[in-house]
Amino acid sequence: MTQAIGPVRTCIGCRTRTLPSELLRVVAVDGSVVPDVRRRLPGRGAWLHFDLECLRNAERRRAFSRALRVQGSLDVALLREHLEQQHRNTTSGQPRGQQETRKQVDPS
Template identity: 70%
Template sequence: MSAVPERARPVRTCVGCRCRAVASELLRVVAAAEAVVPDPRRRLSGRGAWLHLDSKCLRLAERRRAFPRALRVPGPLDVSAVRTHLDVAEGVTD
Protein backbone atom coordinates (compact mmCIF):
# COMPACT_ATOMS: atom_id res chain seq x y z
CA MET A 1 0.00 0.00 0.00
CA SER A 2 1.34 3.44 -0.91
CA ALA A 3 1.70 6.26 1.58
CA VAL A 4 -0.65 8.52 -0.40
CA PRO A 5 -4.23 7.39 -1.00
CA GLU A 6 -5.08 6.79 -4.66
CA ARG A 7 -7.71 9.52 -4.74
CA ALA A 8 -5.25 12.11 -3.41
CA ARG A 9 -2.77 11.56 -6.24
CA PRO A 10 -3.11 13.88 -9.28
CA VAL A 11 -4.62 12.28 -12.38
CA ARG A 12 -3.86 13.55 -15.90
CA THR A 13 -4.97 12.60 -19.41
CA CYS A 14 -2.50 11.41 -22.05
CA VAL A 15 -2.78 13.58 -25.19
CA GLY A 16 -2.08 10.52 -27.34
CA CYS A 17 -4.42 7.76 -26.21
CA ARG A 18 -6.71 10.02 -24.12
CA CYS A 19 -6.56 7.60 -21.18
CA ARG A 20 -6.41 8.96 -17.65
CA ALA A 21 -3.49 7.92 -15.46
CA VAL A 22 -1.71 8.99 -12.31
CA ALA A 23 0.64 11.88 -13.16
CA SER A 24 3.68 9.93 -11.95
CA GLU A 25 3.10 7.43 -14.80
CA LEU A 26 3.11 10.15 -17.48
CA LEU A 27 5.72 12.42 -19.04
CA ARG A 28 5.06 16.16 -18.94
CA VAL A 29 5.99 18.02 -22.12
CA VAL A 30 6.05 21.77 -22.81
CA ALA A 31 6.36 23.97 -25.88
CA ALA A 32 9.66 25.81 -26.30
CA ALA A 33 10.74 27.63 -29.49
CA GLU A 34 8.37 25.83 -31.90
CA ALA A 35 9.23 22.41 -30.44
CA VAL A 36 7.82 20.07 -27.84
CA VAL A 37 10.41 19.27 -25.17
CA PRO A 38 10.22 16.65 -22.41
CA ASP A 39 10.00 17.85 -18.82
CA PRO A 40 10.66 14.72 -16.73
CA ARG A 41 11.35 16.72 -13.54
CA ARG A 42 8.18 18.80 -14.07
CA ARG A 43 10.00 22.06 -13.47
CA LEU A 44 9.88 23.91 -16.81
CA SER A 45 7.62 26.93 -16.98
CA GLY A 46 4.62 27.15 -19.23
CA ARG A 47 1.59 25.14 -20.05
CA GLY A 48 2.20 21.41 -20.05
CA ALA A 49 0.69 18.39 -21.74
CA TRP A 50 0.97 14.79 -20.57
CA LEU A 51 2.01 11.69 -22.48
CA HIS A 52 2.54 8.03 -21.64
CA LEU A 53 6.14 6.83 -21.91
CA ASP A 54 5.16 4.92 -25.04
CA SER A 55 6.00 5.71 -28.66
CA LYS A 56 2.50 4.57 -29.69
CA CYS A 57 0.98 7.41 -27.68
CA LEU A 58 3.41 9.86 -29.29
CA ARG A 59 2.39 8.68 -32.77
CA LEU A 60 -1.30 9.03 -31.85
CA ALA A 61 -0.72 12.55 -30.54
CA GLU A 62 1.12 13.52 -33.72
CA ARG A 63 -1.58 12.03 -35.94
CA ARG A 64 -4.32 13.84 -34.01
CA ARG A 65 -2.29 17.10 -33.97
CA ALA A 66 -2.83 17.16 -30.22
CA PHE A 67 0.29 19.03 -29.11
CA PRO A 68 -0.51 22.48 -30.58
CA ARG A 69 -4.05 22.23 -29.27
CA ALA A 70 -3.11 21.01 -25.77
CA LEU A 71 -0.25 23.49 -25.42
CA ARG A 72 -2.27 26.31 -27.03
CA VAL A 73 0.41 27.10 -29.59
CA PRO A 74 -0.38 28.00 -33.23
CA GLY A 75 1.15 25.90 -35.98
CA PRO A 76 3.00 22.58 -36.02
CA LEU A 77 5.58 21.67 -33.38
CA ASP A 78 8.76 19.59 -33.71
CA VAL A 79 8.55 16.48 -31.49
CA SER A 80 12.02 15.04 -32.15
CA ALA A 81 13.25 15.79 -28.60
CA VAL A 82 10.30 13.88 -27.11
CA ARG A 83 10.84 10.99 -29.55
CA THR A 84 14.51 10.78 -28.51
CA HIS A 85 13.54 10.86 -24.82
CA LEU A 86 11.02 8.03 -25.34
CA ASP A 87 13.53 5.95 -27.32
CA VAL A 88 16.00 6.21 -24.43
CA ALA A 89 13.26 5.38 -21.90
CA GLU A 90 12.17 2.34 -23.95
CA GLY A 91 15.75 1.23 -24.57
CA VAL A 92 15.47 1.51 -28.37
CA THR A 93 18.75 1.70 -30.29
CA ASP A 94 19.25 2.36 -34.01
Protein backbone atom coordinates (compact mmCIF):
# COMPACT_ATOMS: atom_id res chain seq x y z
CA MET A 1 0.00 0.00 0.00
CA THR A 2 1.41 3.42 -0.99
CA GLN A 3 0.95 6.42 1.21
CA ALA A 4 0.17 9.78 -0.39
CA ILE A 5 2.78 12.37 0.55
CA GLY A 6 1.18 15.28 -1.26
CA PRO A 7 1.38 16.70 -4.77
CA VAL A 8 4.28 15.70 -6.99
CA ARG A 9 5.71 17.85 -9.80
CA THR A 10 8.16 17.12 -12.61
CA CYS A 11 11.25 19.21 -13.32
CA ILE A 12 11.21 20.17 -17.00
CA GLY A 13 15.02 20.05 -17.10
CA CYS A 14 15.83 16.58 -15.77
CA ARG A 15 12.31 15.09 -15.83
CA THR A 16 12.61 13.98 -12.18
CA ARG A 17 9.41 13.83 -10.16
CA THR A 18 9.64 15.40 -6.71
CA LEU A 19 7.82 17.57 -4.17
CA PRO A 20 6.99 21.16 -5.16
CA SER A 21 9.01 22.46 -2.20
CA GLU A 22 12.19 21.27 -3.96
CA LEU A 23 11.34 23.02 -7.24
CA LEU A 24 10.98 26.56 -8.55
CA ARG A 25 7.77 27.48 -10.37
CA VAL A 26 8.27 29.53 -13.53
CA VAL A 27 5.74 31.30 -15.75
CA ALA A 28 5.82 33.09 -19.10
CA VAL A 29 5.34 36.86 -18.91
CA ASP A 30 5.62 38.98 -22.07
CA GLY A 31 7.91 36.56 -23.89
CA SER A 32 10.17 35.89 -20.91
CA VAL A 33 10.39 33.06 -18.42
CA VAL A 34 10.26 34.54 -14.92
CA PRO A 35 10.64 32.80 -11.54
CA ASP A 36 7.47 32.65 -9.48
CA VAL A 37 9.04 32.50 -6.05
CA ARG A 38 5.77 33.04 -4.16
CA ARG A 39 3.86 30.71 -6.54
CA ARG A 40 1.12 33.27 -7.04
CA LEU A 41 1.60 34.58 -10.59
CA PRO A 42 -1.30 33.88 -12.94
CA GLY A 43 -1.05 31.57 -15.89
CA ARG A 44 0.31 28.18 -16.66
CA GLY A 45 3.41 27.28 -14.71
CA ALA A 46 6.28 24.87 -15.13
CA TRP A 47 8.66 23.48 -12.51
CA LEU A 48 12.45 23.48 -12.44
CA HIS A 49 15.11 22.48 -9.91
CA PHE A 50 17.25 25.26 -8.43
CA ASP A 51 20.09 23.97 -10.61
CA LEU A 52 21.76 25.59 -13.60
CA GLU A 53 22.23 22.18 -15.21
CA CYS A 54 18.45 21.63 -15.23
CA LEU A 55 18.06 25.07 -16.82
CA ARG A 56 20.57 24.14 -19.54
CA ASN A 57 18.77 20.84 -20.18
CA ALA A 58 15.40 22.58 -20.43
CA GLU A 59 16.81 25.14 -22.88
CA ARG A 60 18.47 22.46 -24.98
CA ARG A 61 15.26 20.42 -25.16
CA ARG A 62 13.13 23.57 -25.79
CA ALA A 63 10.99 22.52 -22.84
CA PHE A 64 9.86 25.99 -21.73
CA SER A 65 7.67 26.83 -24.71
CA ARG A 66 6.23 23.31 -24.70
CA ALA A 67 5.53 23.17 -20.95
CA LEU A 68 4.13 26.70 -20.80
CA ARG A 69 2.23 26.23 -24.08
CA VAL A 70 3.65 29.33 -25.74
CA GLN A 71 4.45 29.70 -29.43
CA GLY A 72 8.04 30.57 -30.30
CA SER A 73 11.09 30.86 -28.11
CA LEU A 74 11.18 32.45 -24.68
CA ASP A 75 13.88 34.61 -23.09
CA VAL A 76 15.34 32.94 -19.97
CA ALA A 77 17.72 35.74 -18.90
CA LEU A 78 15.71 36.66 -15.76
CA LEU A 79 15.45 33.03 -14.73
CA ARG A 80 19.16 32.41 -15.31
CA GLU A 81 20.04 35.49 -13.22
CA HIS A 82 17.76 34.30 -10.41
CA LEU A 83 19.29 30.80 -10.38
CA GLU A 84 22.85 32.17 -10.47
CA GLN A 85 22.05 34.44 -7.53
CA GLN A 86 20.58 31.49 -5.61
CA HIS A 87 23.70 29.48 -6.42
CA ARG A 88 25.98 32.29 -5.15
CA ASN A 89 23.95 32.58 -1.93
CA THR A 90 24.12 28.86 -1.16
CA THR A 91 27.82 28.50 -2.00
CA SER A 92 28.95 31.55 -0.03
CA GLY A 93 29.12 29.42 3.12
CA GLN A 94 26.01 30.79 4.80
CA PRO A 95 22.63 29.13 4.47
CA ARG A 96 19.93 31.27 2.88
CA GLY A 97 17.96 33.47 5.25
CA GLN A 98 20.05 32.78 8.32
CA GLN A 99 22.07 35.36 10.16
CA GLU A 100 25.39 34.56 11.77
CA THR A 101 24.91 33.77 15.44
CA ARG A 102 27.61 34.34 17.99
CA LYS A 103 27.87 32.91 21.42
CA GLN A 104 28.10 35.40 24.20
CA VAL A 105 30.77 34.64 26.72
CA ASP A 106 30.29 35.62 30.34
CA PRO A 107 33.31 37.79 31.25
CA SER A 108 33.24 36.84 34.92
